[in-house]
Structure formats: structure tokens, C-alpha cells
Amino acid sequence: MQRVPYVKQRQGGFAILAVLFLVSFLAIIAQGIIYIVRQQATSQQQYIRHRQVAALGIDLMLKTLAREDKSEVEGALLPEISLYPGAEKIAPKIIVENREALPLRSLTVLIEYKDAIWQMQNLKLGPPGGAVHLIYNNHISSSKEIVGQIPEGILAAEGLGFNILPRLDIQGYLQYKSMPLPSSTAFSDLGLVSRLYANNSGVSSGSYVIKANTKICGNGVLYHGNPITIEEGCTSSGKLWLICNDKIIIGDNVKLEHAFIFANGPISIGRNVSICGIIVSAGVIELGEGFAMRGDKSVLDTFSTSCYMN
Amino acid sequence: MNRGRGFLLLEITVAAMVTCLLFTAFYQSFTQMLFSMRRINSDVELYQAAQSIITSVESEIAYYSREVVLEENIYGSRIVCHNIGPRRSVTFYCRTVPGASEQKGIYKSTKIEGRSEGINPLSSSDISVEKWHCTVIDGCTLHLEMELKVENTGRCKTFVEVIHLCNGYLM
Numbered sequence: 001m002q003r004v005p006y007v008k009q010r011q012g013g014f015a016i017l018a019v020l021f022l023v024s025f026l027a028i029i030a031q032g033i034i035y036i037v038r039q040q041a042t043s044q045q046q047y048i049r050h051r052q053v054a055a056l057g058i059d060l061m062l063k064t065l066a067r068e069d070k071s072e073v074e075g076a077l078l079p080e081i082s083l084y085p086g087a088e089k090i091a092p093k094i095i096v097e098n099r100e101a102l103p104l105r106s107l108t109v110l111i112e113y114k115d116a117i118w119q120m121q122n123l124k125l126g127p128p129g130g131a132v133h134l135i136y137n138n139h140i141s142s143s144k145e146i147v148g149q150i151p152e153g154i155l156a157a158e159g160l161g162f163n164i165l166p167r168l169d170i171q172g173y174l175q176y177k178s179m180p181l182p183s184s185t186a187f188s189d190l191g192l193v194s195r196l197y198a199n200n201s202g203v204s205s206g207s208y209v210i211k212a213n214t215k216i217c218g219n220g221v222l223y224h225g226n227p228i229t230i231e232e233g234c235t236s237s238g239k240l241w242l243i244c245n246d247k248i249i250i251g252d253n254v255k256l257e258h259a260f261i262f263a264n265g266p267i268s269i270g271r272n273v274s275i276c277g278i279i280v281s282a283g284v285i286e287l288g289e290g291f292a293m294r295g296d297k298s299v300l301d302t303f304s305t306s307c308y309m310n
Numbered sequence: 311m312n313r314g315r316g317f318l319l320l321e322i323t324v325a326a327m328v329t330c331l332l333f334t335a336f337y338q339s340f341t342q343m344l345f346s347m348r349r350i351n352s353d354v355e356l357y358q359a360a361q362s363i364i365t366s367v368e369s370e371i372a373y374y375s376r377e378v379v380l381e382e383n384i385y386g387s388r389i390v391c392h393n394i395g396p397r398r399s400v401t402f403y404c405r406t407v408p409g410a411s412e413q414k415g416i417y418k419s420t421k422i423e424g425r426s427e428g429i430n431p432l433s434s435s436d437i438s439v440e441k442w443h444c445t446v447i448d449g450c451t452l453h454l455e456m457e458l459k460v461e462n463t464g465r466c467k468t469f470v471e472v473i474h475l476c477n478g479y480l481m
Contacts (some may be wrong), residue, residue: 017325018325018326018328018329018332019328019332021329022329022332022333022336026336026339026340026343029340029343029344029347030343032347033343033346033347033350036347036350036351036354037350040350040353040354040357043357044357047361051471054368054372055472055474058372058474058476059474061476062450062474062476120476188397188422189395189397189398189422190393190395190397190398190422191395191396191397191398192395193374193393193394193395194394194477217395217396217397218394218395218396218397238396306394306476306477307373307476307477308373309373
């Protein structure tokens with residue numbers, strides 16, 4: 001008898017419940033769709049904005065480099081641009097840094113946008129002291145002495161003293177390096193990719209050794225604070241700058257096609273070595289038997305790195 | 311009490327009927343919703359696939375290539391990128407997916423000194439590439455057009471990108 005009022009109370013409740021179930025079900029599906037659409041829209045917007053920033057940055061870099069061929073470029077803060085969608089404002093910057101002591105020109109295109117920075121860099125390097133430094137009038141120069149047979153036709157100068165040699169801007173190399181010195185795997189997999197490679201001196205970095213019979217492909221500037229050793233049988237075909245704040249040891253049968261070698265210490269060259277380029281040393285240069293050399297001052301031309309992302 | 315029990319049975323019947331009526335009334339919207347959901351999912355899949363392909367192709371061409379060569383075959387363009395590091399070259403091309411007669415995919419083949427270092431598919435197994443074509447705009451800009459289709463739903467979209475070379479030129 002007590003259940004009648006209870007049942008009466010629930011009259012109509014079932015219909016409302018059914019409607020509620022259905023509405024809830026449809027609402028969940030609608031929410032799911034809205035969520036997916038919003039997620040996708042956000043990700044697509046980010047992607048479109050990133051593409052716009054990258055296209056703008058690359059274009060700015062290429063145009064600035066093209067202009068540089070005609071006149072000197074200067075740093076600039078460009079007018080604000082609105083990205084689509086979202087109307088986010090960005091102000092691209094062109095940063096030009098000159099470091100006379102190295103010498104180096106660094107060109108950076110920098111675009112800061114929502115939660116990210118797009119940055120591309122290009123370096124132009126000259127040999128220590130600049131290409132017009134009088135030490136580069138010779139093919140082999142030593143502030144002390146040159147021991148061994150100097151090949152015919154090679155302009156050599158020895159006993160120049162320390163004061164005449166240009167100073168190495170060690171901090172500059174380390175500050176602007178884009179990569180550490182390449183490993184043997186990097187040499188075999190890729191080669192040099194037109195960058196400034198540098199390692200600091202110190203106990204941890206030790207001597208930098210390019211293993212025997214390595215084929216050094218591509219262009220690169222390699223700076224090391226500690227000794228550099230190129231083991232026997234190594235060959236290089238691209239433009240290679242070896243700059244060392246210590247001694248350089250070149251093994252037997254090494255062939256360097258387009259090399260600029262600068263050492264703040266002695267340079268020891270093994271037997272049957274062939275070098276085409278310029279050699280400068282603040283110490284003694286020892287030439288091994290059968291040393292062949294061709295003086296090539298074009299190796300002193302400005303080294304332009306590839307444009308790379310930072 | 312009897313009246314009360316009768317009401318209970320009636321209530322259930324009415325509730326079931328109302329549910330059926332409402333479901334029938336909303337059936338069109340419900341199927342429409344499911345259809346929209348499937349379409350949105352397909353679009354999401356297409357955009358993700360396109361982004362993944364374009365990101366991979368663009369980073370290789372724009373930043374790491376010193377020379378890009380375009381070749382044509384029956385499936386579309388073959389983009390051969392010679393890296394700044396002279397040992398490495400990467401080729402992007404379209405071909406039939408192994409085991410599928412109709413479906414085509416985008417592949418990235420890496421070679422070091424002419425020796426193959428592996429071939430990676432850039433598109434997933436659900437996506438078929440209907441068109442893959444590259445044209446030269448100028449010496450350092452190329453135009454990439456691709457049409458992707460979701461195999462299950464047949465949803466199809468065309469994507470167009472313009473890619474600039476930072477460190478090289480087009481052949």
C-alpha cells in the first residue's frame with residue numbers, strides 16, 4: 001500500500017529520463033566533434049604561422065645576402081607584420097655583427113613569435129689577420145725555421161718572429177662556432193657541411209685526431225685549442241681551413257687539395273705529403289721526404305658558411 | 311495498488327516509445343553527426359600526413375641541399391637532393407605501396423656515397439598519394455603539389471607548398 005504514492009510520484013519521470021539519456025548521448029558526440037575540430041584547428045594554425053615565419057625568414061636571409069654582394073649590410077628592426085590566422089604581430093630583426101680580430105661577419109635573421117624563436121645564421125670568415133696580411137704573401141711562413149726540402153716554386157719565409165704573425169681570436173671562434181669538431185662517423189656519413197667547427201682547449205677536449213685514411217669531403221673551418229693530428233693516408237678535396245692554437249701533425253701520404261693551415265705552434269709534416277694552399281706556423285715547420293706543395297692563395301678567400309638554423 | 315502497478319508498466323512503455331520517437335526524430339541528425347565525425351577524422355589524418363611529408367621534404371631541401379635535381383616518372387616527380395655534406399644524397403619519390411595494387415605512397419631514400427642507407431615511407435598506410443608533382447619557379451624556389459586521399463573514406467585534399475633553397479640551387 002505504501003508503494004502507490006511512490007509510484008505516483010515517479011509518474012512522468014521515465015519519459016524525462018529517456019529524453020535526458022538521448023540528449024546526453026548527442027551532447028557527448030557533439031562535444032567530441034567540437035574537441036577534435038578545435039584541436040586540429042589550433043595545430044593547423046600553428047603550422048601555418050610557422051610556415052609563414054620560416055618563409056619570411058628564409059626570404060629575408062637570401063635577400064640580405066644578395067644585397068651584401070653590392071653593399072655592406074646593416075642590422076635592422078623591420079616593421080611589424082601580422083601573421084594569419086590569429087593576427088599575431090611579429091617584428092623580424094636582422095642582426096649584423098662584425099669581429100675585426102677574427103675577422104668575421106655574422107648575419108642573423110631572428111623572428112620571435114608566440115612561444116618560439118626562428119633564427120637563421122650565416123658567417124663570413126677571413127684568415128687570421130685578414131687575407132691582405134703580409135704574411136700571406138708567402139706560401140709557407142714560419143716565425144722560427146723551416147726544416148726540410150722546400151719544393152720548387154714555393155715562396156717560403158722563416159725566422160719572421162712572433163710579432164709579425166696575426167693573433168688568433170680564440171674566443172671569437174668559440175663564440176661563433178656552429179658545431180663541435182666532427183667525429184670520424186660525421187666524416188664518413190656526411191662530410192663537412194660548410195660550417196665553423198670548433199673545440200676549446202682543455203684537458204677534456206685533448207688532441208683532435210682525424211683517423212688514418214679518412215676522406216675529408218666538403219668545406220669547413222676547423223678550429224682547435226689543442227693539437228690537431230691528421231693521420232696517414234687522409235685526403236681532402238674541399239676547402240679546408242685548419243686553425244690551431246697548438247701544434248699540427250700531418251701524417252705520411254696525406255693529400256690536402258685546397259687547404260689553409262695555421263698553427264700557433266709547430267707543424268710537423270710526414271713523408272710524401274701533398275698540400276695545395278697556404279701554411280703558416282708560429283713554430284718550426286718540419287717537412288718530410290717527398291713533400292710536394294702548390295701555393296694557392298685562393299684558399300684565403302672569404303669562407304662563407306651555409307645558412308643554418310640556430 | 312493495481313492502479314499503481316498499471317501506471318508503472320504504462321510508464322515504461324511510454325518511456326520506451328518516447329525514446330524510440332526521439333531517436334527516430336534525431337536519427338537524421340545522429341547519422342549526420344557520425345558522418346561529420348568520420349569526415350573530420352579523415353581531414354585530420356590528411357592534414358597530419360601532409361604536414362609530416364612537407365616538413366620532411368622542406369627541411370631537406372631548404373636547409374641541407376646544395377643542389378636539387380627534379381626528374382619525372384610515371385608516378386610524378388622525383389626530387390633528388392644533394393646534401394651540403396657531399397657524401398649524402400636524399401631522394402623523395404612516389405611509388406606503389408608494396409602489397410597494394412592501387413595505393414601509392416611517398417618515400418625518402420637516403421644514400422651515402424651511392425650506397426643505400428635505407429628507404430623510409432613518409433605517408434601512413436591509410437593514405438594514398440594521388441598526385442605528387444614538383445615544378446621549378448626559379449633557380450632556388452620550387453613549387454610542390456600533392457593530392458592525398460584517405461583510403462577508408464575516399465576523402466581527398468590537394469596541398470600546395472612553395473619551398474626556397476637557402477644553400478643551393480635547382481637543376
